[in-house]
Amino acid sequence: MLKKSIATLKVIVKQLAIAFFFASLFIFLIFIFFAKKIDTTISLLNKMSVKEVNRTTEKINIDSGSKRLSSYPTYGEIFATIEIPAINVSANIVEGDNLDLIKKNIGHYAGSYFPGEGGTIVLAAHNSQAHFGKLPDLKIGSKIIIKTSYGTYTYKVTTGQIIKATDLEKDMDIKDDKETLLMYTCYPVSIYGFKDKRYVITASLEGEE
Template sequence: DKLPTVPSPTPEPTPTPRPKMPPPTRIQIPSVGIDAPVVEVGYKIVEIQGVKVIEWEVAEYAAGHHNTSANPGEGGNIVITGHNDWKGEVFRTLERVKLGDEVILTSDAGVFRYRVTEIHYRKEVGVPLEERIATGRFLDPMPEERVTLVTCWPYGIDDHRIIVVAKPVG
């Protein structure tokens, strides 16, 4: 018997490179009263239990856009963090966000609208490093456009992270 022939794989089409877009400058979540400026933030490498990990800065009195994450309209993971209980409390009400709520990002390129599709509560204090690293995966580059919002929780205790994911409208 002859073995069935398998067609050779076709080469992947080269994606059209997306233009570099400007970073977000404002975030609004009308349903919970969030309206804050967005500034760029960077990171440093720190060692925890002998493992080198990225520790991101958190902006004071503003939301912080991770400077290596995507910008609105580029297609990718747009990561924005903010304090919930000090230095501006810009994400104080993020814990009240519900699925379907609108997230609006403004940049020099215009206004970009997203809808909340996921809300995660992840323990941060007193969990194994592997679990903390798994939580950090939400900040990784992603192929599809999305906004990932992160803050500490609960208010004044901060032993968890709230992670809110929103996808483009339309």
């Protein structure tokens, strides 16, 4: 009787194990399917937004009195270019800084100010050589030029520092009393990819045209 019960129990356990395996496999396949669908949808939305800016960016102006833009780029739109002659960087600036948007562009943190508004501007990019991989090579006084449809703004590097990724939000300290440019990327920059430190450049506004 005992042997029969043990044999029956083994069969049940085996069947449960098989059922669990196929259930897990099914859930995994469903997850992969929907993850790809979501990624595809986000990519398409981003592409649609970038196309839209090519038709609307020229309409953006800035009020010299209030220092506010007449309209703002939507998430995913390219609204400016950045040039850093000292490290041979020339790239587009896109509104938003998620990983998909900054694959080919410099990302503007949506919670920060825009060039010309008199507050803190935050830009993020990957540590590739084409983007912010050479930020540590910048010296005090190096020039950064941001060109928009409503003006050209030149900034001068004042500091460069390494911080923990967990301290980034605290150290950004977005203010509205002085135009300051903050740019950051993953550190060390010698190895491409996500790291637990950030290299941060601070630059002050030197002139505008």
